[in-house]
Amino acid sequence: MAGLQHRWPQPKITTHYTVHPRDKDARWKDVDMERFSDETDVLVVGGGPSGLSAACKLKQLANEQGRELRVCLVEKASEIGGHILSGACIEPTALDELFPDWKDRGAPLNTPVTEDKFALLTEKSRINIPLLPGMPMNNHGNYIVRLGYAASEILYHDDGSVKGIATNDVGIYKDGSPKETFERGMELHAKVTIFSEGCHGHLAKQLFKKFDLRKDCLPQSYGIGVKELWEIDPEKHRPGRVEHTIGWPFDSHTYGGTFLYHLDEGPLVAVGVVIGLDYENPYLNPFRELQRFKHHPSIEPVFRGGNRIGYGARALNEGGIQSVPKLTFPGGCLSGCSPGFMNVPKIKGTHNAMKSGMLAAEAVFETLSDENHQSPTIGLEPSVLEEKIRSSWVWKELKACRNIRPSFNSRMGMWGGLMYTGVFYVLLRGKEPWTLKFDKPDHKHLHKAEKFEEIDYPKPDGEVSFDLLSSVALSGTNHDHDQPAHLTLLDDSVPVQHNLALFDGPEQRFCPAGVYEYIETEDGTSKRLQINAQNCVHCKTCDIKDPSQNINWVCPQGGEGPAYNGM
Numbered sequence: 001m002a003g004l005q006h007r008w009p010q011p012k013i014t015t016h017y018t019v020h021p022r023d024k025d026a027r028w029k030d031v032d033m034e035r036f037s038d039e040t041d042v043l044v045v046g047g048g049p050s051g052l053s054a055a056c057k058l059k060q061l062a063n064e065q066g067r068e069l070r071v072c073l074v075e076k077a078s079e080i081g082g083h084i085l086s087g088a089c090i091e092p093t094a095l096d097e098l099f100p101d102w103k104d105r106g107a108p109l110n111t112p113v114t115e116d117k118f119a120l121l122t123e124k125s126r127i128n129i130p131l132l133p134g135m136p137m138n139n140h141g142n143y144i145v146r147l148g149y150a151a152s153e154i155l156y157h158d159d160g161s162v163k164g165i166a167t168n169d170v171g172i173y174k175d176g177s178p179k180e181t182f183e184r185g186m187e188l189h190a191k192v193t194i195f196s197e198g199c200h201g202h203l204a205k206q207l208f209k210k211f212d213l214r215k216d217c218l219p220q221s222y223g224i225g226v227k228e229l230w231e232i233d234p235e236k237h238r239p240g241r242v243e244h245t246i247g248w249p250f251d252s253h254t255y256g257g258t259f260l261y262h263l264d265e266g267p268l269v270a271v272g273v274v275i276g277l278d279y280e281n282p283y284l285n286p287f288r289e290l291q292r293f294k295h296h297p298s299i300e301p302v303f304r305g306g307n308r309i310g311y312g313a314r315a316l317n318e319g320g321i322q323s324v325p326k327l328t329f330p331g332g333c334l335s336g337c338s339p340g341f342m343n344v345p346k347i348k349g350t351h352n353a354m355k356s357g358m359l360a361a362e363a364v365f366e367t368l369s370d371e372n373h374q375s376p377t378i379g380l381e382p383s384v385l386e387e388k389i390r391s392s393w394v395w396k397e398l399k400a401c402r403n404i405r406p407s408f409n410s411r412m413g414m415w416g417g418l419m420y421t422g423v424f425y426v427l428l429r430g431k432e433p434w435t436l437k438f439d440k441p442d443h444k445h446l447h448k449a450e451k452f453e454e455i456d457y458p459k460p461d462g463e464v465s466f467d468l469l470s471s472v473a474l475s476g477t478n479h480d481h482d483q484p485a486h487l488t489l490l491d492d493s494v495p496v497q498h499n500l501a502l503f504d505g506p507e508q509r510f511c512p513a514g515v516y517e518y519i520e521t522e523d524g525t526s527k528r529l530q531i532n533a534q535n536c537v538h539c540k541t542c543d544i545k546d547p548s549q550n551i552n553w554v555c556p557q558g559g560e561g562p563a564y565n566g567m
Contacts, residue, residue, distance in 0.1 A: 014488045016485065018554055019490065035186055037188070040070045041190065041191055043194070045203065046201070047075030047077070049357070050338075061365045062365070074188065094350075094352070119298075122247060126296075150557070154206055162330065162332045165187075167186050174482050192331065192367065192368065193331060193379070194335055196336040199314065200553075215326075221277070222316065222544050223344075224274070224275055224313060225315075226312075226313045226512050228271050228471075230308050232267055232268075232307075233304075234267045243260040244258065252414045255275070258293055275289065277510075277541065279446075282448070282504055282547075283449070283509065288455075291458075294464050309474065310475075313512035315539050315540045315541050316337070318405050320340075320398055321402050328381050330381045333364070336356055344401065444547075448503060478534075479561070487515060488553075490552060495507070513535040540553055
């Protein structure tokens with residue numbers, strides 16, 4: 001009985017209808033829940049590089065054959081690109097194919113890479129590593145760039161095939177009850193739906209389960225990228241310079257690296273860290289690792305006297321082809337970073353995302369053109385996409401680098417990964433006859449807090465390093481505070497009873513936006529979890545790294561979230 005008194009009562013944190021259904025809530029009894037609907041031939045969910053490429057390619061194919069084809073694209077940001085965060089140093093391969101005349105059209109790729117630097121850092125020194133042709137960090141020929149309505153629910157036909165999506169309802173109080181301004185979302189029905197949500201899409205997660213799309217692949221592995229945009233002293237600016245480092249501030253068993261790109265504008269530089277989410281230490285804080293990195297003796301001078309103008313964070317896929325799921329299902333397909341086509345050693349995914357979107361468009365167009373597959377009452381499956389992907393340069397590229405990321409998960413950690421990369425990737429071009437595997441999902445790699453001591457991160461100086469909340473303010477993040485938190489918990493008691501008790505509340509550190517906060521209860525005898533949902537930058541890290549897998553990220557009202565401008 002004493003144990004029960006310790007556990008209960010727990011404050012109610014989650015009020016979202018995905019956890020607390022409205023049909024069991026008397027406050028919704030007399031609310032009109034009818035939704036209007038619209039029809040389209042192809043529906044694209046997500047306005048990132050893959051979704052936009054798919055939509056453009058579909059219209060190109062239709063125009064070439066003189067066909068009418070209605071294509072609808074749904075994007076959860078308030079404007080296209082508002083939630084996109086990239087390095088961003090891109091390979092123009094896919095862009096060359098989609099728009100061969102992109103230079104004449106004035107595409108804003110104005111900063112070709114002119115100088116590559118790669119280094120191994122220790123706490124106080126720097127060891128430069130020469131970049132030879134064929135090494136994954138060789139960026140010559142690439143370019144340095146600055147890169148709605150939310151689809152909240154998947155709709156299905158009676159036969160179980162995907163029918164389309166529904167957009168989010170708006171006008172709901174934080175306690176889950178309807179406001180006077182409540183407005184039902186609308187339904188969008190399509191013959192085929194392309195899901196291009198980006199890394200760890202909240203609808204793709206549901207598709208993986210419903211159609212068992214991951215049964216023949218390994219668990220996806222992820223990283224988190226934390227990035228800042230700076231305006232620096234013009235005398236320190238080197239347009240076209242690309243720098244990457246490994247080593248410090250990470251230990252040898254934490255997969256991580258940094259980037260520093262000098263853009264042609266400004267004078268602007270983009271700086272960031274990428275850390276594998278299979279790290280073990282619950283006290284690791286990705287945001288503070290970036291702040292610490294900027295104080296390295298070889299890095300700090302770049303930022304002294306500069307002005308930080310942007311901040312953001314995003315999870316990214318690191319599993320490679322071992323973790324790519326089945327791409328098609330009745331009624332639709334996956335493309336881009338939703339299934340995961342990032343080249344991990346290059347830290348590049350835009351070109352592969354674009355190409356996968358273009359191939360998805362080709363597969364969908366062929367399926368719609370097949371008269372034997374026409375049906376107004378079932379969703380069509382563009383099955384040919386699987387073969388198109390596997391016979392493309394995307395698959396060839398990912399197959400060559402398939403073993404680099406898992407090679408770091410050995411007893412030798414970073415040193416083993418570096419040796420493997422040097423011997424097999426550079427010399428054999430990834431033609432070794434075996435494939436290394438990931439042993440378990442990222443959240444299962446986290447160890448209990450009792451095995452570690454807290455990391456002594458330096459206090460921010462307000463010139464080169466900064467606190468978290470002032471950083472989040474630079475992301476342009478905005479949410480209506482009076483709506484149910486979209487960071488939902490399957491069980492409100494788990495954070496305190498499990499995450500805090502065993503791992504010292506790692507969500508308050510791995511979240512790069514200060515969403516999760518453990519605070520003292522009013523009587524001062526214990527702690528409770530507070531979710532500051534308005535801070536969320538939609539990185540999805542919490543959904544991935546939560547050791548109890550109790551957090552489920554769902555969409556807030558459409559148009560909310562970060563407002564990245566050239567991030």
